Each structure stands twice: as structure tokens, then as C-alpha cells.
Amino acid sequence: MLYSDKKATSKGIYAILVVDSHRKIIGINKNFIDLWNLPKELIVSRDDELVLTYISAYFVEPQKVIQVITDVYAERNSEIHDIIQLIDGRCFSRHSQPLWFQEEYTGRVWQFQDLTQLMFFKPRP
Numbered sequence: 001m002l003y004s005d006k007k008a009t010s011k012g013i014y015a016i017l018v019v020d021s022h023r024k025i026i027g028i029n030k031n032f033i034d035l036w037n038l039p040k041e042l043i044v045s046r047d048d049e050l051v052l053t054y055i056s057a058y059f060v061e062p063q064k065v066i067q068v069i070t071d072v073y074a075e076r077n078s079e080i081h082d083i084i085q086l087i088d089g090r091c092f093s094r095h096s097q098p099l100w101f102q103e104e105y106t107g108r109v110w111q112f113q114d115l116t117q118l119m120f121f122k123p124r125p
Contacts, residue, residue: 013113018099020107023048023073035092035112060085072096076105083115090116 015035018027025046033043036055045051052069056062065084072078079097086092092112099107 015112015114017048017051017110017112018107019048019110021105025051026107032112035114058086058088060087073108090114 013031014029015032016027016029017025017032020026025043025048028043032038036051036058038051038054042051042054052066056066059065068080068082072080076098079095081093081095084092084094091114093115095111097109098105099109
């Protein structure tokens with residue numbers, strides 16, 4: 001079940017979650033687990049909705065973020081690119097796109113990147 005993509009994770013840049021059409025987790029990388037500090041029992045459950053409930057405690061605007069995710073799952077063709085602010089001051093970019101196999105929707109890929117240091121970087125004069 002642990003997903004590894006050397007290109008995306010060799011530098012520790014992307015946190016990736018892959019979910020099937022029934023919202024069961026079929027792929028996850030260590031960066032995702034670490035980024036959200038997921039407990040082992042959530043990982044083993046493979047339940048995307050339980051993971052979402054857990055990580056929503058980190059969001060500045062949890063209901064808004066959850067609504068966007070709900071809307072994305074409702075509209076299978078949709079893609080999103082946005083930035084999420086967390087209560088601890090971190091900022092993540094979020095990207096999601098559908099997975100298709102032979103014109104059949106098979107799930108969704110979620111990708112996160114911690115932008116906190118970039119967001120607060122100020123060049124020297």
C-alpha cells in the first residue's frame with residue numbers, strides 16, 4: 001500500500017495520496033504521512049474520509065477545505081490547484097486530478113507541497 005515515486009519524493013518535495021473510486025486509499029507516500037503526522041491506525045484503515053476528518057483539525061478554515069474536497073469528489077472531471085493555510089502557520093499547495101483507465105474513472109491523486117518557507121522568504125535588499 002505504501003506508494004513511492006522516486007521522481008517526486010527523492011528530494012522530499014511532494015506528499016502524495018492516491019484514492020480509488022470508492023475513496024479507499026490505494027497509495028500513500030512517507031512524505032504524506034509525515035506532513036500530516038498520520039497515526040498508523042489511520043494509514044492501515046485505508047479510509048480517505050477518516051484521514052480527511054483527522055487532517056481537517058490542522059486547517060484554518062476546515063469547513064471550507066472539506067467543502068472543496070467534497071465538491072471535487074462529486075465532480076469527477078475536476079482538477080484543483082490551491083493553497084491551504086494551517087493553524088500552525090504552515091502553507092501547503094494542493095493539487096488534485098482524477099485517475100482514468102480506459103475512459104473509466106478509477107480514483108483521484110492528491111499532491112501536497114509545504115510552501116511555508118517560500119511564502120515567508122524575503123529577499124535581501
